[in-house]
Amino acid sequence: MSENNAKASVAAQSSQGTTQPGTRAGGNPGSFIQVKNVWQQYGDQVVLERLNLNIAEGEFCTLVGASGCGKSTFLRLLLGQEAPSRGEILLDGQPLADEPDASRGVVFQRYSVFPHLTVLDNVALGLELPRAPLLGRLLGRRKRDAREQAAQMLHKVGLGHALDKYPAQLSGGMQQRLAIAQALVMKPRVLLLDEPFGALDPGIRKDMHELLLELWRETRLTVFMVTHDLSEGFTLGSRILVFDKPRIDPHAPGAYGARVTYDIPLHEGRHAPGASAGLPTALADSFRTAYQGA
Amino acid sequence: MRLINRTPSRSGWLALAILPFALLLALYLTSSTQRLELNPNDKLLPSFGQMSATVERLAFTPDKRSGDYLFWQDTASSLKRLGSGLAIAAVAGLCLGVAAGTLPLFGAPLSPLLTVLSMVPPLAILPILFIVFGLGELSKVMLIVIGITPILARDLEQRAREIPRELLIKAQTLGANTWTLILRLVLPQLLPRLLISLRLVLGSAWLFLIAAEAIASTDGLGYRIFLVRRYMAMDVILPYVAWITLLAWAMDFSLRRLTQLLFPWYEGAKA
Numbered sequence: 001m002s003e004n005n006a007k008a009s010v011a012a013q014s015s016q017g018t019t020q021p022g023t024r025a026g027g028n029p030g031s032f033i034q035v036k037n038v039w040q041q042y043g044d045q046v047v048l049e050r051l052n053l054n055i056a057e058g059e060f061c062t063l064v065g066a067s068g069c070g071k072s073t074f075l076r077l078l079l080g081q082e083a084p085s086r087g088e089i090l091l092d093g094q095p096l097a098d099e100p101d102a103s104r105g106v107v108f109q110r111y112s113v114f115p116h117l118t119v120l121d122n123v124a125l126g127l128e129l130p131r132a133p134l135l136g137r138l139l140g141r142r143k144r145d146a147r148e149q150a151a152q153m154l155h156k157v158g159l160g161h162a163l164d165k166y167p168a169q170l171s172g173g174m175q176q177r178l179a180i181a182q183a184l185v186m187k188p189r190v191l192l193l194d195e196p197f198g199a200l201d202p203g204i205r206k207d208m209h210e211l212l213l214e215l216w217r218e219t220r221l222t223v224f225m226v227t228h229d230l231s232e233g234f235t236l237g238s239r240i241l242v243f244d245k246p247r248i249d250p251h252a253p254g255a256y257g258a259r260v261t262y263d264i265p266l267h268e269g270r271h272a273p274g275a276s277a278g279l280p281t282a283l284a285d286s287f288r289t290a291y292q293g294a
Numbered sequence: 295m296r297l298i299n300r301t302p303s304r305s306g307w308l309a310l311a312i313l314p315f316a317l318l319l320a321l322y323l324t325s326s327t328q329r330l331e332l333n334p335n336d337k338l339l340p341s342f343g344q345m346s347a348t349v350e351r352l353a354f355t356p357d358k359r360s361g362d363y364l365f366w367q368d369t370a371s372s373l374k375r376l377g378s379g380l381a382i383a384a385v386a387g388l389c390l391g392v393a394a395g396t397l398p399l400f401g402a403p404l405s406p407l408l409t410v411l412s413m414v415p416p417l418a419i420l421p422i423l424f425i426v427f428g429l430g431e432l433s434k435v436m437l438i439v440i441g442i443t444p445i446l447a448r449d450l451e452q453r454a455r456e457i458p459r460e461l462l463i464k465a466q467t468l469g470a471n472t473w474t475l476i477l478r479l480v481l482p483q484l485l486p487r488l489l490i491s492l493r494l495v496l497g498s499a500w501l502f503l504i505a506a507e508a509i510a511s512t513d514g515l516g517y518r519i520f521l522v523r524r525y526m527a528m529d530v531i532l533p534y535v536a537w538i539t540l541l542a543w544a545m546d547f548s549l550r551r552l553t554q555l556l557f558p559w560y561e562g563a564k565a
Contacts, residue, residue: 079467099466100463100467101466102468106463106464106467108464110460111458111460111461112460112461113464114461114479116482116483116559116560117482125465125478126468126469128478129465129468129470129474132474134473134474135474136470136474137478166558166559167559168559179464182464182468183467
């Protein structure tokens, strides 16, 4: 795992250590995803302000921060579920499609799998839908091929024994494995994870970390993962983005939004405790609960 | 032990379930015997012997005038009307519900309309139906359709809205367009709910059917009941009511079994 982090961080930004937001100018043509001066506000409530990021292909970005700091909002922007109020996000130089599509896979904390389909059909669905715009399903030989491919994917995530079960018969961890398989079978360029392991037991979470890193190593896709768990952020990520509100007006809590206050490329041998020690005490304090819970 | 924590045993449960039916039956039998003792020609509470004689006459001997077996003919025409009404309403309700609940552009004009339409008392517009569709089969079927379609549509619209947003987004990341998303995600998730809604509106459907048959018909279960009302022929009315109840219960039961059979995932997903 650690050598991968090292590889990824080479591919990542040249600047090292903690950097302040806004110091990187957008428009670096080499980067895969460019976030250019993005604001997101709902009415008077500013959630995100002045986000500028360049993300190289193959990076594993973990998004951490206190609740309500816009991590999930940022993920929704990347997903295309919402459009930014100001600014733009470029994927490979092209503006991001403003609705979810097959180029970006997603795994939510809950409700990621279809309860009415068996495990096998849940994954095969992703192979059927793009090829059958009228019926939504493949027939005959093509259907068998899709199912075979889906079964291979499921064996890879360790669900080979549960192909004919319905999701309700699976444990929480197995449901998330299924959701990951479902997303990966589409071979997306970007994988978005919104607290995918938040509802899982610590032991199972650890297995899931291994699985995810293995798959990331193999596919080299660009991953964004929102997590409440700081150590999870440090263990998994090749780059960690900390969301926080630098300014707070006590009379108008919605006046200022969150920004990326720390953008840390992670290195080989860097472990969670040592890395978090580098954070200011105030920030580390705000994470303490999540950190201890890990 | 507190009442809330006490549960009947398996056999106790069965006995308790049968008890109210047995009580009602006993009450009827004693009152019927009492009245018939006082006046053997009393028509209000016929004995079981009188009723079975009537059923025998209606169901198992051909009618003198037409040569038909009236009971079965009534049953067949009523079930035909009820079945076509329910089928049309189910399809219409499903389409409207899916459109209004899934697509905001369709929901904006449809959902207030459905709310208002579901408030129109269907029996109040029965005369209009007779004028528009004539006195034939169509107006009776239309009464059922108009009566229950808005209820089905509103229920399914609500269920469609309850499908988690995450699932709709996930389907789009798997390459679904609007049509295939409805076909592979929304529709399969709503079908079991449609069967459950149908069970709930079965009572209203029977009500509309009998009302329509009572007013303008030449056969049907409701027609027969209202025809013999003028002779106070309780020996016909009571078996007919019992038969209708049995039919309605059987439909409810088979819809429930069908839901379990076709959608094994449904109960699991609820838990």
